[in-house]
Amino acid sequence: MTFIRSFIHSFFFFFFFFFFFFNILQPGTKWIPFSSTYMRPLRTHYGYINVRTQEPLQLDCDLCAIVSNSGQMVGQKVGNEIDQSSCIWRMNNAPTKGYEEDVGRMTMIRVVSHTSVPLLLKNPDYFFKEANATIYVIWGPFRNMRKDGNGIVYNMLKKTVDIYPNAQIYVTTEKRMSYCDGIFKKETGKDRVQSGSYLSTGWFTFILAMDACYGIHVYGMINDTYCKTEGYRKVPYHYYEQGRDECDEYFLHEHAPYGGHRFITEKKVFAKWAKNHRIIFTHPNWTVS
Numbered sequence: 014m015t016f017i018r019s020f021i022h023s024f025f026f027f028f029f030f031f032f033f034f035f036n037i038l039q040p041g042t043k044w045i046p047f048s049s050t051y052m053r054p055l056r057t058h059y060g061y062i063n064v065r066t067q068e069p070l071q072l073d074c075d076l077c078a079i080v081s082n083s084g085q086m087v088g089q090k091v092g093n094e095i096d097q098s099s100c101i102w103r104m105n106n107a108p109t110k111g112y113e114e115d116v117g118r119m120t121m122i123r124v125v126s127h128t129s130v131p132l133l134l135k136n137p138d139y140f141f142k143e144a145n146a147t148i149y150v151i152w153g154p155f156r157n158m159r160k161d162g163n164g165i166v167y168n169m170l171k172k173t174v175d176i177y178p179n180a181q182i183y184v185t186t187e188k189r190m191s192y193c194d195g196i197f198k199k200e201t202g203k204d205r206v207q208s209g210s211y212l213s214t215g216w217f218t219f220i221l222a223m224d225a226c227y228g229i230h231v232y233g234m235i236n237d238t239y240c241k242t243e244g245y246r247k248v249p250y251h252y253y254e255q256g257r258d259e260c261d262e263y264f265l266h267e268h269a270p271y272g273g274h275r276f277i278t279e280k281k282v283f284a285k286w287a288k289n290h291r292i293i294f295t296h297p298n299w300t301v302s
Contacts, residue, residue, distance in 0.1 A: 058224060060189030061150055064167070064182045065174040072122070072148065074100035077226035079218060080116050081233035082107045084248030084259055089296045091232060092117040098230065102222060104214045105129040108253050110139075116232075116252065120147045124218040127153025127166045134169065141177040152185040152193075152217045185217070193220055200282045201275075209271035216279055219286065228291040236299045237280040240264065246297075 061070035078098035080086070082105065095101060095117035102122045103109075106129055109118050123140075125133065130151060133140045140147075151158075157166040167184065174180050185193075193212060197205045205212060215234070222229055233252070239245055240260035249255055250262045257265075266273035286292060287301045294301075 056225060058221065060186050060192065061183040061221070062186060064170045064184060065178070065180075070148070070150070070183050072100075072221075072225045074226045076100070076228045076230065077102055077222050078117075079222060079229060079231045079234075080104075080107070081215075081231065082251050082253075083233045083235065084250060084252045085235060085246065085296060086112075086115050086233040086252040087248060089115050089233065091115065091296060095119075095232060100226065102218060104218055106132040106140075107251070108139075112253060122148045122150065122221075124150045124152065124214055124221065126214045127151060127157045129214075130166050130169055134173065137173065137177065141173060141180040145177065145179040145181075147181065149180070149182045150185070150217075150221060151182065152190065152214070154190065155187045158184050158187075193217060196220065197282075200285070201278055208275075209269070210273055210275045213274040213276060213279060215276075215283075219283060223286065223290055223292075229293075231283075231292065231294045233296050234283075234294055235259070235263075235280070235297060236284060236294070237277045239297065240277075 055071040056073045058070040058072060062068070063070070076098050077100045078095045079102045080095060082103075092112075092114045096119045100121045101117060101119050102124065103120050104124050105126055107116075109116060109120060140149075151166070151170060153166050156164070158164050160167055162168070170182050170184065174182055193216065194205050197203070197212060197216070203210075240263055245260065248259050250257050250259045256262075263276045267275055267277045283292075283294075284299065284301050287294070287299070292301075293299075
């Protein structure tokens with residue numbers, strides 16, 4: 014009987030790991046989500062602090078779907094596929110209502126720029142009441158996030174959790190912000206401040222996701238050469254609003270002398286990270302050599 018039990022345990026052990034590596038490591042695969050989080054403790058991320066409880070973020074995911082805000086998502090009809098992922102990440106105020114067929118309807122983690130917090134507060138019931146199971150991670154400079162009463166954005170978030178006590182809102186620590194700046198300098202050789210650039214919400218999303226996820230599937234993000242490709246798809250910068258063409262916006266920011274996001278530079282870094290992490294990009298597909 015003991016031999017039989019040992020055999021059964023060994024069989025399921027090897028089956029689990031075969032299933033995991035087959036699905037995670039195959040490029041371009043259709044992701045099949047599963048949850049094994051009951052087998053391991055939640056990871057603690059000390060660079061993100063809960064506004065109400067002052068406790069660090071605990072987050073651990075198998076497959077993460079990161080959904081871009083790009084107009085590339087229009088017409089893709091991958092909403093059901095996205096919703097099958099273990100953890101679904103969105104950025105800033107990107108909505109799902111009315112766009113479910115293309116982007117899905119579920120949100121588990123939403124990474125938000127300090128500048129986008131007022132956009133969330135224009136429709137607080139949608140973001141913090143209807144979606145109160147969502148984890149919000151707000152990034153921003155110390156001057157806006159300080160807790161001594163002078164942090165404008167932090168004060169907004171404190172009022173929000175008073176009104177919506179179930180809202181799970183976390184803010185980046187000053188140390189974590191410095192760490193993200195340091196990663197930019199390490200990867201690009203440029204000091205962010207001296208180069209006159211601001212990190213994008215995508216940058217903060219990737220850094221946290223690589224710590225929290227065992228595999229990442231990015232939907233709708235273009236690579237650094239896409240806008241120079243003949244016959245590229247011209248789409249708006251955001252799937253949920255009309256505005257400047259996506260590539261025009263990228264070029265404007267990349268070459269701005271001050272205050273721009275270096276989207277193209279960041280995409281080069283993301284491609285580099287994909288070589289060492291379980292990351293794939295689709296809609297459009299990236300070739301990561």
